[in-house]
Amino acid sequence: xxxxxxxxxxxxxxxxxxxxxxxxxxxxxxxxxxxxxxxxxxxxxxxxxxxxxxxxxxxxxxxxxxxxxxxxxxxxxxxxxxxxxxxxxxxxxxxxxxxxxxxxxxxxxxxxxxxxxxxxxxxxxxxxxxxxxxxxxxxxxxxxxxxxxxxxxxxxxxxxxxxxxxxxxxxxxxxxxxxxxxxxxxxxxxxxxxxxxxxxxxxxxxxxxxxxxxxxxxxxxxxxxxxxxxxxxxxxxxxxxxxxxxxxxxxxxxxxxxxxxxxxxxxxxxxxxxxxxxxxxxxxxxxxxxxxxxxxxxxxxxxxxxxxxxxxxxxxxxxxxxxxxx
Amino acid sequence: xxxxxxxxxxxxxxxxxxxxxxxxxxxxxxxxxxxxxxxxxxxxxxxxxxxxxxxxxxxxxxxxxxxxxxxxxxxxxxxxxxxxxxxxxxxxxxxxxxxxxxxxxxxxxxxxxxxxxxxxxxxxxxxxxxxxxxxxxxxxxxxxxxxxxxxxxxxxxxxxxxxxxxxxxxxxxxxxxxxxxxxxxxxxxxxxxxxxxxxxxxxxxxxxxxxxxxxxxxxxxxxxxxxxxxxxxxxxxxxxxxxxxxxxxxxxxxxxxxxxxxxxxxxxxxxxxxxxxxxxxxxxxxxxxxxxxxxxxxxxxxxxxxx
Ligand SMILES: Nc1ncnc2c1ncn2[C@@H]1O[C@H](COP(=O)(O)OP(=O)(O)OP(=O)(O)O)[C@@H](O)[C@H]1O
Ligand SMILES: [Mg+2]
Numbered sequence: 001x002x003x004x005x006x007x008x009x010x011x012x013x014x015x016x017x018x019x020x021x022x023x024x025x026x027x028x029x030x031x032x033x034x035x036x037x038x039x040x041x042x043x044x045x046x047x048x049x050x051x052x053x054x055x056x057x058x059x060x061x062x063x064x065x066x067x068x069x070x071x072x073x074x075x076x077x078x079x080x081x082x083x084x085x086x087x088x089x090x091x092x093x094x095x096x097x098x099x100x101x102x103x104x105x106x107x108x109x110x111x112x113x114x115x116x117x118x119x120x121x122x123x124x125x126x127x128x129x130x131x132x133x134x135x136x137x138x139x140x141x142x143x144x145x146x147x148x149x150x151x152x153x154x155x156x157x158x159x160x161x162x163x164x165x166x167x168x169x170x171x172x173x174x175x176x177x178x179x180x181x182x183x184x185x186x187x188x189x190x191x192x193x194x195x196x197x198x199x200x201x202x203x204x205x206x207x208x209x210x211x212x213x214x215x216x217x218x219x220x221x222x223x224x225x226x227x228x229x230x231x232x233x234x235x236x237x238x239x240x241x242x243x244x245x246x247x248x249x250x251x252x253x254x255x256x257x258x259x260x261x262x263x264x265x266x267x268x269x270x271x272x273x274x275x276x277x278x279x280x281x282x283x284x285x286x287x288x289x290x291x292x293x294x295x296x297x298x299x300x301x302x303x304x305x306x307x308x309x310x311x312x313x314x315x316x317x318x319x320x321x322x323x324x325x326x
Numbered sequence: 327x328x329x330x331x332x333x334x335x336x337x338x339x340x341x342x343x344x345x346x347x348x349x350x351x352x353x354x355x356x357x358x359x360x361x362x363x364x365x366x367x368x369x370x371x372x373x374x375x376x377x378x379x380x381x382x383x384x385x386x387x388x389x390x391x392x393x394x395x396x397x398x399x400x401x402x403x404x405x406x407x408x409x410x411x412x413x414x415x416x417x418x419x420x421x422x423x424x425x426x427x428x429x430x431x432x433x434x435x436x437x438x439x440x441x442x443x444x445x446x447x448x449x450x451x452x453x454x455x456x457x458x459x460x461x462x463x464x465x466x467x468x469x470x471x472x473x474x475x476x477x478x479x480x481x482x483x484x485x486x487x488x489x490x491x492x493x494x495x496x497x498x499x500x501x502x503x504x505x506x507x508x509x510x511x512x513x514x515x516x517x518x519x520x521x522x523x524x525x526x527x528x529x530x531x532x533x534x535x536x537x538x539x540x541x542x543x544x545x546x547x548x549x550x551x552x553x554x555x556x557x558x559x560x561x562x563x564x565x566x567x568x569x570x571x572x573x574x575x576x577x578x579x580x581x582x583x584x585x586x587x588x589x590x591x592x593x594x595x596x597x598x599x600x601x602x603x604x605x606x607x608x609x610x611x612x613x614x615x616x617x618x619x620x621x622x623x624x625x626x627x628x629x630x631x632x633x
Binding site: 081101 | 329332333335336339340343344414417418419420421422423424425426427428
């Protein structure tokens with residue numbers, strides 16, 4: 001697969017605030033690319049640079065090999081952008097809305113007519129053709145916006161939090177719609193801070209925080225790399241201090257944290273009187289080694305009420321990655 | 327196939343779809359014809375019935391109608407455009423337009439043209455009322471044409487002033503306030519400066535200075551920047567039998583030929599219009615992200631980008 005989006009040390013500053021810090025992204029053609037990060041991570045900033053709405057402070061961004069600063073018009077022809085808000089006009093019917101943007105992209109009249117019909121059907125708004133845009137529900141406006149991004153038949157769709165504010169049913173519909181678009185050969189870049197929203201439909205994900213790329217690649221591959229070390233939850237009823245001592249010196253324990261605490265810097269030993277303690281262990285061993293670990297704990301007279309590996313779905317990857325454990 | 331400017335099509339469609347356009351047109355004509363009627367009633371009673379009286383009525387009517395129309399054009403056209411680009415920002419459609427294949431120039435031109443189409447409608451609506459004055463005599467065709475040119479030129483410049491503020495600010499309200507503020511500044515500021523200048527120059531400045539061609543040109547140019555003064559002076563000159571296009575100013579022994587104020591005004595307006603349009607197009611270029619961000623933030627981003 002060839003890359004449709006490539007960024008090289010892409011950097012963007014707002015004053016002294018570094019919104020993007022040497023971001024290196026690659027999106028293969030035909031992917032559904034989930035772009036995930038907490039609020040203020042720099043998702044919108046990246047997308048605005050890729051849609052030529054914002055100049056980078058340093059570094060480069062290319063869409064299908066075309067530089068966004070070198071030839072913005074060529075990039076605009078390749079990209080359909082749906083921002084995280086809907087821009088709608090009052091006084092305008094659904095078909096007129098699409099017609100207007102078709103004109104704005106220089107789509108010829110006969111082709112425009114054909115596209116409007118097809119796209120309204122695709123997003124299931126055929127029956128709303130003559131309704132004013134303002135009268136549509138949020139989910140319908142969202143779908144109309146999606147149809148708008150398709151008017152000039154772009155190769156890459158950049159969708160900024162398209163699912164925000166949608167009810168579960170509308171989310172499922174959106175997901176189906178994106179799959180259809182992918183089947184049409186589009187590459188889709190989609191941002192969100194809710195991971196489960198993207199979990200099933202993305203082929204690739206990138207995780208970004210404070211302008212830095214934390215992880216990127218195929219969903220399966222990222223899942224596998226996360227699995228290499230697992231998080232084990234251990235609930236200790238008695239002998240917590242001993243347990244900590246043992247775990248700290250264990251070769252396969254990469255990191256040990258107490259529940260509800262960030263860096264594990266608190267040196268004072270745990271007191272059993274203050275109730276059961278939950279320890280989180282970043283464990284590099286396999287399932288067998290986990291068994292050995294439990295046996296070792298029991299052998300040194302630690303009373304364990306719960307010993308389990310945390311269920312590792314995308315949500316966890318996100319949490320772990322953004323906590324800096326991986 | 328050549329297509330009309332998409333912005334023009336959209337804006338004309340929505341402008342004409344709402345009731346606002348018709349309400350505005352009606353109010354505009356009501357003011358114009360109301361003033362005309364009142365004036366006619368006042369004049370008809372006080373002036374006799376001979377031929378000269380008719381001419382006098384005609385002339386007064388013409389000047390009044392032209393002035394009222396000019397006031398209305400000065401105040402309405404900037405408002406027509408000041409909401410245009412800022413309105414796109416408010417509706418959050420601005421980014422969509424910038425990210426499309428529309429060029430900044432197409433955007434600016436579409437916005438300007440859709441406002442001007444309406445402004446020209448307003449100006450054209452003056453014609454029937456003016457022809458009333460024409461019936462009485464006392465007004466030449468040249469004067470009517472100059473008045474129309476003056477109105478159109480004013481509409482173009484003041485619409486562009488509104489457009490400029492619209493491209494610069496984020497809210498239509500802000501843009502409209504700044505646009506009307508600029509118009510008022512021009513209309514009141516220039517006479518104020520003229521008064522100040524006359525007071526200073528009237529006292530102790532040598533006549534050599536006052537009669538230098540450069541001073542004559544510059545002072546005329548400055549005076550001609552004001553639509554009412556420029557067109558008013560032209561009307562007086564024409565009625566006193568001077569040439570329509572040039573004015574001969576006696577300066578001591580020699581004389582200096584200066585274009586007529588209305589020509590100077592049209593020339594100045596055209597220049598300013600082009601300069602403002604140039605800035606509008608620059609403001610709409612996203613490589614300068616001033617327009618989509620809060621002014622304070624924009625200032626911050628400006629520095630590193632400039633480097
Ligand atoms: N116009 C702006 N001026 C100044 N700083 C900005 C501007 N836009 C974004 N930022 C800053 O850049 C950083 C990244 O913002 P961005 O909008 O890209 O985040 P995001 O990942 O889209 O967040 P969210 O999930 O909230 O949409 C933030 O720290 C934000 O404060
Ligand atoms: Mg965002």
